[in-house]
Amino acid sequence: MKLTQVHLDERELWDRLKSGDTNAFGQISTHYYRILFDYGRKFTKDRELIKDVIQDALLVLWQKRAHINPDENAKLYLLKxxxxxxxKELQKQHLRVADGQFDELEFMEPEESFIISAESSQQMNAKLQLHLKNLPKRQQEVLFLKFYQDLSNDQIAEVMNIHRQSVANLLHNGLRLLKNRFFLTTLYFILARC
Structure with missing residues (x-):
C-alpha cells in the first residue's frame, strides 16, 4: 500500500513538473540528487564533474519538461x-573510456554494504567489498543498480542501453563469481580460526 502511495506521489510530482511547477521541480531535484550523485561516483572520483553533470541534467529536465513522455519513470530518466x-564528459577529458563502454572506468565500490548477520560481519563485509571491487566493471554496475537502486532488469537495460538478456547474464555471472569467491574466503577464514 505504501509503495503505491509513493508511486502516486512521484507520478503527481512528474505531472506537476511537466506543467511547469517549480516546487515539483525542486522536490524532484532534492529527492533524486543523492541517488544521482552516488551513481556518478561509480564512474569517476571527480566530485565537481558529477555535480556539474547533475546540475546540467536537471537543467535539461526543466527545459524539456513539456516534451517528456508522461509514462517515463523519473528515476530511470535521470539515471540515463x-x-x-x-x-560524454569523460570522453572529452580523454579518460580511459573506449568503444562506448564503461568497462575500463575505475568503478568504485558502493558506499553501502550488504547486511551480513554474523559475529565477524565487519571482517566478512570487508572481504565482500573486496570481492565486489574485483568483479568486472559492468558486473559491478549491474549489481549496484539491482541491489542498491532496486531497479528491475528491464530498467537496468534501459539505463545502461543494453539488452535485457545482457543484464540477466551480467547479474548471474557477477553473483556466481561473488558466491564462489566469498565461499572460498569464508571457508579459509573459518579454517584459519580452528
Missing amino acids: IIRNSLF
Whole structure:
C-alpha cells in the first residue's frame, strides 16, 4: 500500500513538473540528487564533474519538461541522462573510456554494504567489498543498480542501453563469481580460526 502511495506521489510530482511547477521541480531535484550523485561516483572520483553533470541534467529536465513522455519513470530518466552525460564528459577529458563502454572506468565500490548477520560481519563485509571491487566493471554496475537502486532488469537495460538478456547474464555471472569467491574466503577464514 505504501509503495503505491509513493508511486502516486512521484507520478503527481512528474505531472506537476511537466506543467511547469517549480516546487515539483525542486522536490524532484532534492529527492533524486543523492541517488544521482552516488551513481556518478561509480564512474569517476571527480566530485565537481558529477555535480556539474547533475546540475546540467536537471537543467535539461526543466527545459524539456513539456516534451517528456508522461509514462517515463523519473528515476530511470535521470539515471540515463547522468550516465550519458558522464560518458560524454569523460570522453572529452580523454579518460580511459573506449568503444562506448564503461568497462575500463575505475568503478568504485558502493558506499553501502550488504547486511551480513554474523559475529565477524565487519571482517566478512570487508572481504565482500573486496570481492565486489574485483568483479568486472559492468558486473559491478549491474549489481549496484539491482541491489542498491532496486531497479528491475528491464530498467537496468534501459539505463545502461543494453539488452535485457545482457543484464540477466551480467547479474548471474557477477553473483556466481561473488558466491564462489566469498565461499572460498569464508571457508579459509573459518579454517584459519580452528
